Amino acid sequence: MATPPLPKVDRPAAEAAVRALLLSLGQDPASPELADTPSRVAEFWSERLAGYAMDPAADLRPLPGVLAPVPVILERIPFVSTCEHHLAPFEGHATVGYLPGEGGTVGLSKLVRVVQAYAWRLQVQERMAQQIAEALETHLRPAAWGVQLVAVHTCMAHRGVKTPGVPVRTTLLGGTWAQNPPPPFRG
């Protein structure tokens, strides 16, 4: 089956939509204060959705040579993402690790890129964790892996229940770590 095309931000259309939004909110998008706002907001969304153009498969290629299969765990990688329900930010940190298997060991920075590739999309936290886990499983074929996201959702803080500062924790574990996870995934 053909892969669906990745979403792209149409900058002029996004700017026009922001102008229309400002008008609908009773604001004057032509005023000096707001004149540059549509282009700034379009730029903001280009950055926030840049993950659709990132390919985790390209990042998760093994380093050359044979490295000992020791656990690799990156703790508390900061990320920012966007809740798909309200287009509101959620932000926190990701702990990502694996025990190398058939796919070998990858460069440390590549795990950060995988987190970014899925964070810079419209998301819910559980799907983001699942996508990171699937990327590790598919491309590294590790003996064990773990993904833990801890994030605060502004859609809970700034609207609706208006309850700020609640950390939401999502933990997914596989392979031998499913039964016996190392310390960063136990907390």
Ligand SMILES: Nc1nc2c(ncn2[C@@H]2O[C@H](COP(=O)(O)OP(=O)(O)OP(=O)(O)O)[C@@H](O)[C@H]2O)c(=O)[nH]1
């Ligand atoms: N499970 C999960 N829920 C999320 C996430 N981000 C936002 N939500 C929740 O998604 C729900 C959307 O609920 P709806 O009832 O459709 O929307 P709503 O009326 O705006 O809900 P309230 O936020 O309760 O006002 C809310 O309870 C949000 O807190 C996420 O990453 N994971």
Ligand SMILES: [Zn+2]
């Ligand atoms: Zn939300």
